[in-house]
Amino acid sequence: MIKKNLTKLKNKKIKNFSFLTFAQLANYIIPLLVFPYLIRVIGIEKFGLIMFVLSVIQYLKIITEYGFSLIAAKEVAQNKANINSLSRIVSNVFGSKIILLLLSSFLLLLIT
Structure with missing residues (x-):
């Protein structure tokens, strides 16, 4: 029972870490893609x-x-x-x- 809960908690932490890492990378990559387009347009x-x-x-x-x-x-x-x-x-x-x-x-x- 405890082992199952620990595994579940570990998976949740890995999932949260992965999501936050992806979100942070998106915060860096999206402006690199959007800014050149905006400069060209406006x-x-x-x-x-x-x-x-x-x-x-x-x-x-x-x-x-x-x-x-x-x-x-x-x-x-x-x-x-x-x-x-x-x-x-x-x-x-x-x-x-x-x-x-x-x-x-x-x-x-x-x-x-």
Whole structure:
């Protein structure tokens, strides 16, 4: 029984590892295939502008995220039995993210 469960767990880990490896490889390979096509279709200047805008958005996303995914996951795990605490945690995280989103949107308006 234990041996069967260990084998099942090992197979699940191998399956998860394989899927995550494939997903990570796809994240590297797909842009290598798509970017040359986009450059050819929209031109190098527009492509550069799009990449610049995406990089600015990524910086603003860092401000908005502010590590909430890690903190919230820890807090939810510690308070999973208390519905009131979970509600408060989710409300605080979303409220904070909305405030940071508004601040980063204002910052974006100042930049442009």
